[in-house]
Amino acid sequence: MDKYVIEGGRRLAGSVALQSAKNSVLPLFAASILTEKRVTIRETPAITDVACMAQILRELGADVRFAGENVTIDSADACCHEIPPSLTKELRSSVFMLGSLLSRFGRALIAYPGGCDIGLRPIDLHLSALKRLGVSISEREGYIFCECGKLCGAEILLDFPSVGATENILLAAVKAEGRTVLTGAAKEPEIVDLQNFLNAMGAKVSGAGTDVIEIEGVKELRGVSYRPMKDRIEAGTFLLAAAACGGEVQVVGVAPENIRLLLHKLRENGCKIHAKNDKITIESRGRLKCNRRIETMPFPGFPTDLQAQATALNASCAGCALIVENLFETRFKYVPELQKMGADIEVRGRTAFVRGVGRLHGASVTAGDLRGGAALVIAALGAEGVSEVLDLSHIDRGYADLRAKLKGLGADIRRVHI
Numbered sequence: 001m002d003k004y005v006i007e008g009g010r011r012l013a014g015s016v017a018l019q020s021a022k023n024s025v026l027p028l029f030a031a032s033i034l035t036e037k038r039v040t041i042r043e044t045p046a047i048t049d050v051a052c053m054a055q056i057l058r059e060l061g062a063d064v065r066f067a068g069e070n071v072t073i074d075s076a077d078a079c080c081h082e083i084p085p086s087l088t089k090e091l092r093s094s095v096f097m098l099g100s101l102l103s104r105f106g107r108a109l110i111a112y113p114g115g116c117d118i119g120l121r122p123i124d125l126h127l128s129a130l131k132r133l134g135v136s137i138s139e140r141e142g143y144i145f146c147e148c149g150k151l152c153g154a155e156i157l158l159d160f161p162s163v164g165a166t167e168n169i170l171l172a173a174v175k176a177e178g179r180t181v182l183t184g185a186a187k188e189p190e191i192v193d194l195q196n197f198l199n200a201m202g203a204k205v206s207g208a209g210t211d212v213i214e215i216e217g218v219k220e221l222r223g224v225s226y227r228p229m230k231d232r233i234e235a236g237t238f239l240l241a242a243a244a245c246g247g248e249v250q251v252v253g254v255a256p257e258n259i260r261l262l263l264h265k266l267r268e269n270g271c272k273i274h275a276k277n278d279k280i281t282i283e284s285r286g287r288l289k290c291n292r293r294i295e296t297m298p299f300p301g302f303p304t305d306l307q308a309q310a311t312a313l314n315a316s317c318a319g320c321a322l323i324v325e326n327l328f329e330t331r332f333k334y335v336p337e338l339q340k341m342g343a344d345i346e347v348r349g350r351t352a353f354v355r356g357v358g359r360l361h362g363a364s365v366t367a368g369d370l371r372g373g374a375a376l377v378i379a380a381l382g383a384e385g386v387s388e389v390l391d392l393s394h395i396d397r398g399y400a401d402l403r404a405k406l407k408g409l410g411a412d413i414r415r416v417h418i
């Protein structure tokens with residue numbers, strides 16, 4: 001098990017090249033088995049979620065090869081429709097495999113998915129949408145068994161804009177017979193990326209990025225070589241780290257409109273933001289003030305995947321902040337760890353009341369989930385003294401080279417094997 005040892009208080013300066021978006025790359029891996037032709041996903045981040053997804057594809061019989069950052073998937077010989085529980089438990093995104101497995105084999109057997117422990121994360125919306133496309137589903141002993149003669153296009157209405165359900169519906173409908181109209185779709189930029197990827201394979205999908213997506217089923221999809229979008233959550237994490245430490249940092253590769261609310265909140269904190277094309281620069285000087293209120297919402301609202309990092313920043317600002325988590329029930333589990341660093345935060349249900357203490361102090365803390373772990377790193381970078389962040393397995397799920405990138409900006413951070 002590895003840990004970070006961080007000496008806080010260094011200003012951050014410089015430019016960060018962003019990785020491809022985790023939440024885009026994972027569904028693209030799932031989409032790759034929709035064709036028997038070869039698919040190359042370029043600039044794939046070296047994160048363990050990607051390694052896990054590659055392992056899932058191998059279990060199905062696909063040949064998955066890494067050449068540097070490029071991954072080539074050849075699923076011509078894939079014949080298995082079952083995903084073993086050891087892999088689905090590790091990675092929630094394995095649920096996307098339902099749509100592609102059904103499209104490719106007409107059958108799918110998966111154990112209930114895992115992922116970060118941040119709430120109940122039911123998959124009822126996925127399953128009821130698949131039923132609308134002609135899938136019969138039975139659930140027994142923690143397994144979901146899905147079967148369909150053929151998939152047929154349908155009108156589907158999502159009660160809530162679930163990112164994963166929207167992506168699963170796209171994957172299942174893309175080769176279904178006829179037309180699917182999905183209303184109430186999630187509008188996240190990663191869904192636009194999936195649409196672009198599928199269309200590059202010959203699919204007919206339109207409307208991603210709005211709440212109505214239309215999919216005209218096609219008979220076949222071809223191979224593709226594709227470079228995914230950059231990671232807006234990674235970008236946000238670096239901007240929040242720069243805000244907490246002071247300094248001037250530029251992130252390159254993310255369109256400002258993809259993290260508009262975060263930029264607005266950082267300006268409210270007292271940071272200067274310059275955003276042009278795909279370059280965003282933050283300047284943070286002196287003591288920052290708390291945001292009055294941050295409330296997570298589906299896109300284009302404030303992303304739940306930046307909630308913990310924003311809370312860590314607010315903990316060290318002046319004033320009080322109210323942080324409301326609307327998407328996941330238990331996404332404040334990192335708060336007791338921040339409290340060890342001197343944070344004054346009270347959690348009541350889905351709301352955290354933060355009283356900014358000015359400066360946190362170093363402590364030994366444990367990362368219990370991916371974004372909560374990133375929040376602890378931000379807190380440690382801005383704190384006085386030395387901190388250790390234990391158990392990096394969750395952070396490794398979503399951030400490639402976090403230590404090297406932060407060190408490149410001037411942080412004092414070491415990775416130690418224990």
Ligand code: UD1
Pocket residue numbers: 022023024026092093119120121122123124125126127160161162163164165186304305327328329
């Ligand atoms: C995706 C992202 C995750 C992000 C989340 C919200 C990936 C790999 N993961 O997760 O990083 O935090 O979007 O932006 O892209 N829900 C149901 N029933 C369902 C599906 C979802 O009730 O069938 C609920 C969930 O419990 C949760 C909310 O809807 O409360 C949002 O979930 P969803 O948008 O589906 O998130 P994920 O796709 O799991």
